[in-house]
Amino acid sequence: IxxxxxxxxxxxxxxxxxxxxxxxxxxxxxxVNMPTLSFKDRVVSVALTRARELGFTTVSCASTGNLANSTAAIAAHAGLDCVIFIPADLEAGKVLGSLIYNPIVMAVEGNYDQVNRLCAEVADRYGWGFVNINLRPYYAxxxxxxxxxxxxxxxxxxxxxxxxxxxxxxxxxxxxxxxxxxxxxxxxxxxxxxxxxxxxxxxxxxxxxxxxxxxxxxxxxxxxxxxxxxxxxxxxxxxxxxxxxxxxxxxxxxxxxxxxxxxxxxxxxxxxxxxxxxxxxxxxxxxxxxxxxxxxxxxxxxxxxxNGLKTQEAVQAQVGHPLLISPKLESFEQALERARTLERLDWQEASV
Ligand SMILES: Cc1ncc(COP(=O)(O)O)c(C=O)c1O
CATH class of the missing domain: 3.40.50.1100 (Rossmann fold)
Structure with missing residues (x-):
């Protein structure tokens, strides 16, 4: 695939x-890997190719976020049914980055290791192709x-x-x-x-x-x-x-x-x-x-x-804000002066 x-x-x-x-x-x-901006697209590409060869029609994974995005996207491309399992407290970008491909998404109240244990039981009972459990050799x-x-x-x-x-x-x-x-x-x-x-x-x-x-x-x-x-x-x-x-x-x-x-x-x-x-x-x-x-x-x-666009929460409070100006040259020039002063202050602090 x-x-x-x-x-x-x-x-x-x-x-x-x-x-x-x-x-x-x-x-x-x-x-900048394709299609979902992490190395997980590599492992999923291999795992789902093999899943299709083995005759699985539903694919799944236990994920910390990126694997879920890749599995959902590549399953959509291949026309495979997809159910993914993630911890409930993931970053918004990771959750949206799965939902958009319209798989069934299970947000589990627990950490990844608990999600993984649940998935081992589901894999046993339902016979789905879990990319990182029963398909793990190919994924890896x-x-x-x-x-x-x-x-x-x-x-x-x-x-x-x-x-x-x-x-x-x-x-x-x-x-x-x-x-x-x-x-x-x-x-x-x-x-x-x-x-x-x-x-x-x-x-x-x-x-x-x-x-x-x-x-x-x-x-x-x-x-x-x-x-x-x-x-x-x-x-x-x-x-x-x-x-x-x-x-x-x-x-x-x-x-x-x-x-x-x-x-x-x-x-x-x-x-x-x-x-x-x-x-x-x-x-x-x-x-x-x-x-x-x-x-x-x-x-x-x-x-x-x-990719950082998926975990914006981590740096949101650390990057400052754009300078809000009115559409006037004077407003721009005042703001520019302010920005340059700020930059100098930052520089001075850093070099102390
Ligand atoms: C962005 C990213 N880097 C590295 C890793 C580590 O992968 P592994 O579980 O193969 O050690 C992960 C796993 O989810 C990941 O999402």
Missing amino acids: DVGTGMTPLVKAERLGRRLGLKNLYLKNDA EGSKTLAYEVVEQLGWQLPDQVVIPLASGSLYTKIYKGFQEFVKVGLVAEKPVTFHGAQAQGCAPIAQAFREGRDFVTPVKPNTIAKSIAIGNPADGIYALEIARKTGGQIATATDPEIIAGIKLLAETEGIFTETAGGTTIAVLKHLAEAGHLDPEAVTVAYITG
């Missing part, structure tokens, strides 16, 4: 790179395209270090698998790639296990603005831990204010408006650079996995 998913831009991030002291920083920009393989494309866009070479957000850990582990496969079939020369991971501090079960040297993940109750990556009981957590350790990477965290600052930093330096998951990635990228965990000369790829 092809709705134009994939081959999103790999952007050389000169300005952000200078701010962070990284000379070869690239951003894989899935904030879809993330490998984020590895394949980066290799191709770098001129058929592997990056040296990557930074990837983790919820269930599937994306992170499958990008690793994608690089390995290209080496195995001889499309790219082998070299070590360091895998760094990013979690929100308010939901960081994998980062916690990493920090404590554990090889098992203890589930947590999520409490963060980064709702798309708020999975307290991550299915692929142990595999992610293994990859971080074997490649010499870190799995680090960002607080909610740091996530907001990360969203703004990326927007102001590169013109990319990402959602909270991307804010987490940028905040962790900054931490890792400051702590000396990143080689400043090396080819670094940060994966931007979702």
Whole structure:
């Protein structure tokens, strides 16, 4: 099922790179993936293609928001019936971004892990194709395209270090698998790639296990603005831990204010408006650079996995307001003077 998913831009991030002291920083920009502006379009495209082959007529998912949007949109395109399950407290943009495709939407009073448990029971009883439960192997393989494309866009070479957000850990582990496969079939020369991971501090079960040297993940109750990556009981957590350790990477965290600052930093330096998951990635990228965990000369790829227009609530109070003027030159000039003074004050505060 092809709705134009994939081959999103790999952007050389000169300005952000200078701010962070990284000379070869690239951003894989899935904030503009099609059709629903997140990397989830990749995994759903594969899962629903297989669902159709297997004869499913109703497809479904347990979602933190982006997966719901992708499943609803791509099911609509394929003419499949669709029922999606989300936590009831998701951002308005994520809810509307599913409803518009007219699936049945179940808003569950509970967190993602409770939604997921309910869906396992529904999948058993109804025999529907759940993209991330009974179709999960196909769904997961879809993330490998984020590895394949980066290799191709770098001129058929592997990056040296990557930074990837983790919820269930599937994306992170499958990008690793994608690089390995290209080496195995001889499309790219082998070299070590360091895998760094990013979690929100308010939901960081994998980062916690990493920090404590554990090889098992203890589930947590999520409490963060980064709702798309708020999975307290991550299915692929142990595999992610293994990859971080074997490649010499870190799995680090960002607080909610740091996530907001990360969203703004990326927007102001590169013109990319990402959602909270991307804010987490940028905040962790900054931490890792400051702590000396990143080689400043090396080819670094940060994966931007979702679009900021879907999580406007997160930054609404942090971006100021437009200057309201009357349609007169004088009004414009007064406002311009005010804006410039404000800008100078901001600048002065920042440089103190
Ligand atoms: C925007 C975004 N980035 C990253 C992730 C993490 O994906 P995974 O569950 O494969 O770790 C998600 C998951 O929902 C997401 O929505």
